[in-house]
């Protein structure tokens with residue numbers, strides 16, 4: 001029998017890294033060994049600024065003592081209990097606190113473990129809601145070009161990020177997409193552009209084409225994050241809301257990035273004054289410490305589903321082993337407490353004007369083709385150099401060498417500083433980013 005070598009002599013080859021150029025990484029790894037506050041440290045102990053709040057998920061900075069202690073306490077008391085047909089106190093408390101924090105009416109909370117799980121859960125809730133009301137023919141979903149709703153089959157099908165779609169086949173049937181909202185008239189506008197509210201009428205066109213009675217839900221990110229911070233034009237979200245309401249279509253806001261303060265209020269729904277029927281949440285809910293995510297549902301939508309089944313029956317055949325994980329709930333409760341006690345979102349509002357001005361200042365660099373931003377989300381779009389995305393990737397690598405971790409969405413460079421950063425630390429992030437873009 002031939003001997004099989006089970007262990008490769010390339011130690012980095014065993015981890016198949018997500019959303020990563022694996023082979024390039026193995027040749028030139030970017031390792032992060034430790035973090036504290038708004039800084040990472042590489043294995044050599046050199047400091048790097050965290051310019052992306054982890055992956056938009058660590059707004060309070062790394063290593064918050066209160067969260068660590070809450071997690072440890074919960075581990076000591078109850079490490080796990082099955083979430084199906086049993087409940088843990090921390091999950092009910094967390095659901096109540098979220099319900100109090102969310103816009104009126106969004107007060108029924110289903111826990112999941114990631115943004116992708118929340119999105120697929122939300123889509124299933126929409127289908128079942130219509131079905132139990134005798135409108136089972138409402139099965140279509142409307143997403144948007146350049147939207148990102150995670151990587152599960154529902155999420156990528158309604159998403160509109162080309163690279164996340166093209167390798168995986170057909171996806172869900174019956175999905176249509178609105179056009180995205182980046183238009184030349186709003187170039188270099190920081191905040192909401194004056195033009196483009198009428199792009200929401202794409203939804204009306206799809207209603208006219210397919211019939212409202214075939215459409216279950218429309219899902220959008222209030223600000224599309226992963227394709228480079230696409231801020232909704234003034235009036236756009238309002239118009240989507242009107243069209244959904246008029247035609248009985250559920251409006252789902254994917255607030256996985258915008259939720260918990262990124263726009264200066266608890267949720268983008270508050271900031272923009274538009275309330276969806278279902279909202280997906282993840283990322284900042286537990287300050288990145290333990291995977292945790294949620295779907296917030298309008299009370300009557302959930303109640304309709306509950307009422308459709310006899311009381312002893314499971315009403316919604318859906319859930320995850322790690323839904324409402326007690327340790328994740330403890331981490332989230334500690335996070336929400338800090339948000340309240342430190343008035344964290346007011347801090348975001350205070351830091352925002354200077355940050356957006358600094359990002360807007362990239363306009364004067366030679367190959368910058370657009371700047372966009374809202375709250376503590378800022379994007380600088382660069383002209384491609386050769387293959388699309390190559391320049392963005394180069395900037396990401398060079399920024400790491402210069403002591404800054406940031407996001408590259410194709411050729412758009414994104415800064416999303418932790419809310420815990422000082423104005424000086426944010427200015428330093430911008431300065432490093434500017435130096436790297438200028439030199440490359």
Ligand SMILES: Cc1ncc(COP(=O)(O)O)c(C=O)c1O
Nearest residue numbers: 114115116148149150254256257
């Ligand atoms: C808007 C939005 N939805 C969903 C997701 C997916 O979340 P996760 O990576 O936790 O599955 C993301 C992740 O970036 C996101 O930005």
